[in-house]
Amino acid sequence: MTLGPLMVDLQGVALEPEEREFLVHPLVGGVLLFTRNYDSPPQLARLVDSIHELRTPALLVAVDQEGGRVQRFRDGFTRLPPPRLVGHRYDLDRSAGLRLARQLGWLMAAELRATGVDLSLAPCVDLDYGLSQVIGDRAWHRRAEAVAELATAYLFGMREAGMAAVAKHFPGHGAVSADSHVALPVDRREWSELETDLLPYRRLTANGLPAVMVAHVVCAQVDALPASLSARWVRDCLRGQLHFQGAVFTDDLSMAGAAAGGDIIARARLALAAGCDMLPVCNDRAAVRALLAGLLPGGADPVSALRLARLHGRPPPGDGALRDHPQWQECAAAAAQCFEAETLQFEG
Numbered sequence: 001m002t003l004g005p006l007m008v009d010l011q012g013v014a015l016e017p018e019e020r021e022f023l024v025h026p027l028v029g030g031v032l033l034f035t036r037n038y039d040s041p042p043q044l045a046r047l048v049d050s051i052h053e054l055r056t057p058a059l060l061v062a063v064d065q066e067g068g069r070v071q072r073f074r075d076g077f078t079r080l081p082p083p084r085l086v087g088h089r090y091d092l093d094r095s096a097g098l099r100l101a102r103q104l105g106w107l108m109a110a111e112l113r114a115t116g117v118d119l120s121l122a123p124c125v126d127l128d129y130g131l132s133q134v135i136g137d138r139a140w141h142r143r144a145e146a147v148a149e150l151a152t153a154y155l156f157g158m159r160e161a162g163m164a165a166v167a168k169h170f171p172g173h174g175a176v177s178a179d180s181h182v183a184l185p186v187d188r189r190e191w192s193e194l195e196t197d198l199l200p201y202r203r204l205t206a207n208g209l210p211a212v213m214v215a216h217v218v219c220a221q222v223d224a225l226p227a228s229l230s231a232r233w234v235r236d237c238l239r240g241q242l243h244f245q246g247a248v249f250t251d252d253l254s255m256a257g258a259a260a261g262g263d264i265i266a267r268a269r270l271a272l273a274a275g276c277d278m279l280p281v282c283n284d285r286a287a288v289r290a291l292l293a294g295l296l297p298g299g300a301d302p303v304s305a306l307r308l309a310r311l312h313g314r315p316p317p318g319d320g321a322l323r324d325h326p327q328w329q330e331c332a333a334a335a336a337q338c339f340e341a342e343t344l345q346f347e348g
Helices: 017-023 041-052 083-092 094-113 144-160 191-206 231-241 256-261 264-274 285-294 302-309 326-347
Strands: 006-008 028-033 060-063 065-067 166-170 211-214 247-250 279-281
Touching (some): 028 041, 083 144, 083 326, 144 191, 247 279, 247 302, 256 264, 264 279
Parallel strands (some): 028 060, 211 247
């Protein structure tokens, strides 16, 4: 059985009988975990093992563990600073900022891989235009070149720890004020202005970026559809112009920003037709049931299945307890120092 295109969520800290049933459905290829699915690292490892054991190849298990406001697992994990703090370090000392970005990418990925989680949906490479509250301090920097450098360093850290990076939110969510969780953002800039937001993706792609998440943002000068449902953005721009060959995720199709595509089945069909490989559908069990019943599986796309299979996590660093690993101690100290430096700067 190959991995299907749907990424679904779970209700609690252990698999329920109904969840076991739909996780073996051929349309399902992954599970996205949330804070409600977490109690402790040992519990998380048991949950991930129970998901992985259901199928061969194993379902992908993912989480949003960016740092700052977006860190689903906290107790038992290192507190990760928001990317904006790393951008501040970069402004003071470019080399130190890039080193910190790589350390944090390694730390985040190593801690998740130690529990079996395959993916963190990171890094966020939206530019900090000061417009989007939902992005805010999740952005590394205002300048595209700085974001490209920091995100590439972070990708290298993740890769070293055995995890594939998922850059988001293509083609850019930073220049719109609306939150795509609750509304449909519309970016009315000309193509020449949008090009700036694409620079980090060009740089990351040149460095072997494994996956991209596409936003529910309408770029009115390019297409009337949200980018997540748009062949112009996925096939023509991302794959054609940027030569990206990795896996393409949509943002969560249950979000309000995707509603322009119609009901959940229509949204999924548009996303697949646009060239997307993985479609998260979370916090809406009725939508998942509708898709499993109404989105008829076609012939398996071997190229898409290969892209997804390449995202499975590799063995975590070290042979013993992660916290005994010298690199973990170094990177955890760097994360703590990042917070301390920001506090001292603010107080000063």
